[in-house]
Amino acid sequence: MQVEVKNLTHIYSEGTPYESVALTDVSFEIGEGEFVGIIGHTGSGKSTLIQHLNGLLKPKSGKILVDGVDITGKDVKMSDIRRKIGLVFQYPEYQLFEETVRKDVAFGPLNLGLAQEEAEKRAEEAIRLVGLDYEEIADRSPFELSGGQKRRVAIAGVLAMQPELLILDEPTAGLDPKAHADVLDMIVRIHETSKNSIILVSHNMGDIARLSDKVLVMDRGRLILTGTPSEVFRQAELLESLGLALPPPAQMMRDLRAAGVPVSADILTIEEAEEELYRLLTAAKTDN
Amino acid sequence: MDVIIEIDDLVSEYKKEDRLEPVRAVNHVSLKLRRGSFTAIIGRNGSGKSTLAKNINALLLPSSGAVYVKGLNTADPEKLWEIRQCVGMVFQNPDNQLVSAVVEDDVAFGPENLGVPPDEIRKRVDESLLSVNMYEQRKKAPHLLSGGQKQRIAIAGVIAMRPECIVLDEPTAMLDPQGRKEVMEIIGKLHREGITILLITHFMEEAAKADRVVILDEGRVVLDGTPAEVFRHREEIRAVGLDVPFAVELAHRLRKRGLEIPENIISTEEMVDYIACRLK
Numbered sequence: 001m002q003v004e005v006k007n008l009t010h011i012y013s014e015g016t017p018y019e020s021v022a023l024t025d026v027s028f029e030i031g032e033g034e035f036v037g038i039i040g041h042t043g044s045g046k047s048t049l050i051q052h053l054n055g056l057l058k059p060k061s062g063k064i065l066v067d068g069v070d071i072t073g074k075d076v077k078m079s080d081i082r083r084k085i086g087l088v089f090q091y092p093e094y095q096l097f098e099e100t101v102r103k104d105v106a107f108g109p110l111n112l113g114l115a116q117e118e119a120e121k122r123a124e125e126a127i128r129l130v131g132l133d134y135e136e137i138a139d140r141s142p143f144e145l146s147g148g149q150k151r152r153v154a155i156a157g158v159l160a161m162q163p164e165l166l167i168l169d170e171p172t173a174g175l176d177p178k179a180h181a182d183v184l185d186m187i188v189r190i191h192e193t194s195k196n197s198i199i200l201v202s203h204n205m206g207d208i209a210r211l212s213d214k215v216l217v218m219d220r221g222r223l224i225l226t227g228t229p230s231e232v233f234r235q236a237e238l239l240e241s242l243g244l245a246l247p248p249p250a251q252m253m254r255d256l257r258a259a260g261v262p263v264s265a266d267i268l269t270i271e272e273a274e275e276e277l278y279r280l281l282t283a284a285k286t287d288n
Numbered sequence: 289m290d291v292i293i294e295i296d297d298l299v300s301e302y303k304k305e306d307r308l309e310p311v312r313a314v315n316h317v318s319l320k321l322r323r324g325s326f327t328a329i330i331g332r333n334g335s336g337k338s339t340l341a342k343n344i345n346a347l348l349l350p351s352s353g354a355v356y357v358k359g360l361n362t363a364d365p366e367k368l369w370e371i372r373q374c375v376g377m378v379f380q381n382p383d384n385q386l387v388s389a390v391v392e393d394d395v396a397f398g399p400e401n402l403g404v405p406p407d408e409i410r411k412r413v414d415e416s417l418l419s420v421n422m423y424e425q426r427k428k429a430p431h432l433l434s435g436g437q438k439q440r441i442a443i444a445g446v447i448a449m450r451p452e453c454i455v456l457d458e459p460t461a462m463l464d465p466q467g468r469k470e471v472m473e474i475i476g477k478l479h480r481e482g483i484t485i486l487l488i489t490h491f492m493e494e495a496a497k498a499d500r501v502v503i504l505d506e507g508r509v510v511l512d513g514t515p516a517e518v519f520r521h522r523e524e525i526r527a528v529g530l531d532v533p534f535a536v537e538l539a540h541r542l543r544k545r546g547l548e549i550p551e552n553i554i555s556t557e558e559m560v561d562y563i564a565c566r567l568k
Binding site for chain 2: 147148174178248249
């Protein structure tokens, strides 16, 4: 699936004293199977942007073309958009409501008009895809699960609609390190298994750098920078001025360069940092 | 040692609707917090951190064992106000802690409840807002502020009650990196001013800033020491579902490849200093 966002502008509470421009002239593309990371501090327009992508908000001007069809148009059916584009909100576990995990996850597909049997089949697939034991969990109440499990059930509810584009708004917020790693592994697995496109909104620069093909940087409703992780995170001064951080390995390399140590400017992951420091430290050893 | 909080063999249990047996969230924990210290508690979701925190200012009472704040037993209802005035709490979600439509009213809420005279309230509100760098925003509506700003207002509300100790339960979990930094700077400042800090967090880099780190797992203390002492136990920490700070992990990887890196490096700054020194 191809998504093209063209000159998107959104204004909240237009014509009232609280009027504020939330998005200004935002344009970008998402290719088939692409993994896109979005970063920006709170209030930069990230959430407003992704709510446009599945039709929850309508723009003041601009277009969103999904496989060539403008989803901001009047005669577009919302259910068609949501069949293709799934949005997982922040803290999605607060939206669980059914008596059993099975029913909760099947709710979306049933709402799309699928037959009971098909909806349950999809629910089962989705529950397995998020890494939960279907037999063990399907008939339990979602409310008696752990925080990390609840979140995975909520994500399964969106996956069961088999979206071609899956949007996740801070899916690891508030999780402990183990649950954080589990949810990230799950996202990678979903991406590899279902070959769908993914948008990940996150404050964790390490995760964004490691997983994204392309990174979008938002500030005050504008798309400031687009590029591969190494292109984006090379702009340390710009990111700093926007109140954003570098991934920890990149920050350490930057501090080392500032301290006069000649390390590469292209390091984003711990593996790369390890290689670079190993090389430097062993070279220093042989010099002495 | 000048102990401000003493947790003595604390067991804390609660009932779950669908179970007969109570759930034991804290299982025989003993800790003494020194006056003016900065302690970080880390542990997985469900490890008992929050339950432990709520026992410190008598939001929960021990199932067995005891908690003393300045020598006062939290189970003594007569001492409740004195205990809560001594120990302030800040929670994860700032939206659940702010009660007023104007920032300075919100900060005044605590001291008003304590029956502090109006002149004194005015003074405390101004001082508290200055101390969290939010004085300029004192006339604003809290809901129009950023998450980091709201959390600093919540902290100001606690400071205005002049606590000797502040317990913060994942105060940065819902904030963006900028907001986290702002809140961590305020916590550091309060500590330097002599307030005892107990910080519960999922961020190892934040825990590394404390002078003591306690790791809880399944309601028990599994590690307790300075950040350098605790984060040395990389395998045990990972086994309880936690992580070590980035610099500790990197140092470990380099050591595994035969390089000598000092064991006391836990922060990025320390690693940078060490490498810069060695390569000069």
